[in-house]
Amino acid sequence: MSSSPPPSSAAASPSCPKKMIALRSSDGETFEIEEAAALQSKTLENMIDEDCAGTPIPLPNVTGKILAKVVEFCSKHAEPGVDDESLRAWDAEFVNVEQATVFDYILAANFLEIPTLLNLTCNVVADMIRGKTPDEIRKFFNIKSIFSPEEEEEVRRENHWAFE
């Protein structure tokens, strides 16, 4: 029985089993991520195919703080042998952070096209919105609104059909 690590999921790659990809955040930090983990991002998958040389891939839309967490998420989800229940619990902890951070995760997952992270984070936000009135949504997310009374009345009136 071989004791070397299982080959990465990109079987066509000629490189050694545990290929590392370098990523650079918008604020200049560099992170390393296993190829298998990186492939969870469709954006990264496209970039990796084109370049095997190992220069860091610049990600101008993602800060170091967030990129570190994204790398953590993808690495966890690429780990073999994790059962569904543990992963779900881990995910729940991962998104147990303040609003602004969840929002950053959503924007990063959207830019990097990571379906698992996008689903997880969007569901969190959707759950926060479900069943709330517009006013409650404003309070919850601390949103300033500058609808004039006339504008507000108009928008309410034209959408009045949607509410029982």
Next chain:
Amino acid sequence: MAAEAEETEELAWSRETIPRVMKIACARLPQRDLVSLLLVSPWLHRTLASYPSLWLVLDLREMTNAGNRLLGALSLPRYRQVKRIDLEFAQDIEDKHLESLENEYSESLKSLETLNLNGCQKISDKGIAAVTSCCPNLKVFSIYWNVRVTDIGIKHLVENCRHLVDLNLSGCKNITDKSLELVADSYNELQSLNLTRCVKLTDIGLRQILFKCSSLQSLNLYALSSLTDNAYNNISSLSHLKYLDLCGAQNLSDDALSCIAKCGKVVALNLTWCVRITDKGVIAVAEGCVSLEFLSLFGIVGVTDKCLEALSTTCSNTLTTLDVNGCIGIKRRSREDLLKLFPHLKCFKVHS
């Protein structure tokens, strides 16, 4: 200075961050919450209202005053590309609303692909004429449990909507063979047809469908007890058939079922109350439909353990639903007995 910076940050949050994030996150929200978001701020309104993919479905299921709500919604530009309208069990929707729709908002339904009028019992042929004249690209039309629809309404449907692939007329008791003729002549690409309880239909109408709608994958003939082998024999010409409901087909014989068994792609077959069937027919099914996943023999007293043995030689890997309740000719039909023959069975009861 600090206060100013804070205010700018707050504004950036409300003006930019929130709309950007909501645009991505809100796609999975139910309609009511989506619309609530529009009312939150002008920036959210502007961002979301102009993003067409959020407004492709209009869900008015079970709502009161649905006719007026429908018109209210379609008056808004963001619904100009709506693809699906769901009025299942909506109340207070009448022909006059659909006629108003035709007069004022016909442009909004050019992209409509799915229209669900299930349970909208006040709609008649007039309403169908009006709404179908606005949606030439309709692919799925469902109007279950409506006894006002007649062949005239179906005539308008086939004239206006030339690309239907899925038609549900379950419970539309006043439909006759004339409608089936119209459907057969107009929809050669039809994939799904539900004629449950359309009791005026006869072999003549069904044969038209079976000869001309060769793309059918799903055919529901539940509670059409006056049909006979004259029609059933021709089901074999539907080479793409996957789902077939013959519940209540009291005239269906083993010979006809053996013909039907030639439809090798069938995965779901409902033979509840097909009381003339014996082992012979079911064994033919076992030999012909080797990927069967769902089978009901409920109430058939003429089948024995022999047919289950035949089924297990071909379908034991695929069968997950088997209802043999009331099949007193089968001696070994406890849960344990069935699991021995069909190890992947999950559901043992289809008919109540």
